Amino acid sequence: MSNDFGRALIDWYHLVKRDLPWRVTQDPYCIWLSEIMLQQTQVVTVIGYYNRFIKKYPTVNALAQANESEVYKLWEGLGYYSRARNLIRCAKEIVESYEGKFPQTVEGLKKLPGIGPYTAGAIASIAFNVKSHAVDGNVMRVISRIKMLEADVRNPKNRVVFESEVMRLMVNDSGDFNQGLMELGATICTPKSPKCHICPVQSFCMAYSSETQLNYPVKTPTPKKERLRMAVVILKHKGAYLMHLRPVGGLLSNLWGFPVVQVDGECQSPERLAREYLASDFGIQVKFDKETKGKTHIFTHLIWEMTLYHYDLIEMPDLIEDPEIAWVEPSAFSDYAIPTAFKKLLDLL
Incomplete structure (x- = not known):
């Protein structure tokens, strides 16, 4: 299943992927910046912020030397401002400890400020073609339906279940595979109204075959704010x-x-x-x-x-x-x- 699933996913991704500014490069700096911005923020919102940020700070060296107040001003409106603080810390760490070059391994990337397992996997696979998972909410939803997993996606302990399933399905072109899963979750395998009739991996989906798509992913109730x-x-x-x-x-x-x-x-x-x-x-x-x-x-x-x-x-x-x-x-x-x-x-x- 893995090879057929992976090829179908990647072929579809190459055909329909959205034209996003961070997809025209394999520069780890650009990929890192986009992934940090995309956390908890919609793509349509991020595009403008990303373009302005890259214009002002085109390299990690430029960001490492940036005035903090100017960075915060550029970030204004994106929310979750700890991300902006960690951007500055991470840029300085890369320049001071890594001669301005991003580590090329998942473990090396995870040592940097503000980079967790998902972001590390995304950078490693997209920029360096390292065979690594990049599991976010969209990906967990896709995998839940494909495999009819009963694992609660809100339980952090279950993340390893989804990471393992992604690695079983992954093909050699890990960067496009991971981006394909993200794209599928964002545009086709959506939470409430999945477009199963045009899904490129419909034939592999256990939830679709049993008409139980909306039962997945399994989630515990959200606590009240x-x-x-x-x-x-x-x-x-x-x-x-x-x-x-x-x-x-x-x-x-x-x-x-x-x-x-x-x-x-x-x-x-x-x-x-x-x-x-x-x-x-x-x-x-x-x-x-x-x-x-x-x-x-x-x-x-x-x-x-x-x-x-x-x-x-x-x-x-x-x-x-x-x-x-x-x-x-x-x-x-x-x-x-x-x-x-x-x-x-x-x-x-």
Whole structure:
């Protein structure tokens, strides 16, 4: 089955593959960048970001020397900003430890910051034709249906099951094989409405033959996202708004936003909490102006329900001269790397 399946898949891939900018090269830098961007992000969104990124940083050496704030600004809107931090770390590691050349083995690639088993396998197979698996959600869905696997795709321990099945089916042209599986999952073997009637490997699919495609992949129910009430401080002075650089390591790390504090269920006065937060963390004394409805923002694992608390500045303290604090006029918002959660609020202002 493996040779026939693999050849049918690759022949189809060569015939119908989408024209994507990272598919015109085997440069590991381009493949790495595209794979990092494609994590949790749709292809149609990534194309523009990828082209702008490659134009500004055409090589790993150029990225290793980049200004971090400029990288974050280019990344703005893609979300999951830890990926951008790891891009910089990884580029520097490749230049400093590998003379600017990507390792050509899966194990070597996995030692680099931000590169896990999937990304390592994708780079190794596509750039260097190493026979290696690259198993993401699309691939697990395809393999689940082809083999009618009962393994829960949400259980990380089961990933090895799908990796083993991919290796059993793989042919020598591993790069095109892996990309074929990804393409099949993205365009044909979709979650809710698979186009089985035009699938190039229909004859190999056990779920299709038993008319049970929609029973696969097996998934445990998704846990409910935690909902958090967030008080957002809106402090305006001489036409500019107070913003601060969020600390490295937490949510929205190293990005600019309005001061924000979580409101627990027992809090009777979110406004007072926000005002005390300004005083304790920023040394700023303010007078309350008004409360307005904010926006809701959905992260991977939680939901922010934001309420805006507007204040007037009583006195400008000396402590405000801080590199992690800025007074930003609306015309200058575009100069700062502001995550989507806070960009949603800009129109309200």
